[in-house]
Amino acid sequence: MSTDISEARIGTLVDAFYTKVRLDPEIGPIFHAVVDDWPHHLALLKDFWSTVLLTTGRYKGDPAMRHMQLGLDAQHFERWLALFVETARETFSAESAELIIEKARRIGRNLQEAAAHTREKQRLV
Incomplete structure (x- = not known):
């Protein structure tokens, strides 16, 4: 690891x-609607x-369950990933950024698959 x-x-x-x-017009409103305590949320994400x-094992939680409740679609995940890629490349060396x-x-694929599986189960009920 770098x-x-x-x-x-x-x-x-x-x-x-x-x-x-x-600040993002596409996904910002989704986060603002569900995050009441940004300092707590950011600390949790740093642990994640x-x-x-x-x-480190500091994060204890179920990110898939939390994200399934948001109603995110593939477009939202793509926007999230684009912003993340941009920020990782601004923050880390090229080698570390690509690993991250x-x-x-x-993680995004796993969250999308979990959300799709949940939607399918709900559709069948």
């Missing part, structure tokens, strides 16, 4: 990324990415 992935850089990534998300990137982006893509 040496420029640190808790401090993860914090910078999360803060910069969610600043963009909050610390767990994903540094295997690949993890984000996998």
Whole structure:
């Protein structure tokens, strides 16, 4: 793993990324509708990415369940990923950014698959 992935850089990534998300006309309103406490949410996301990137185990939760409740579609995930890619490349070296982006893509695919599975189950009921 590249040496420029640190808790401090993860914090910078999360803060910069969610600043963009909050200002984004497409996905910003979705987040504003469900996030009441941004400092708490950002701390939780820093724990999540610390767990994903540094295997710290600090994050305890179920991101798939949380995201399924939002009603996000493929277009929303694509916008989220585009902003994340941009921010990762601004924050990390090229090598580290690509590693982080690949993890984000996998997470996004998993969340989309979980959401699609849930929608299908609901349709059949």
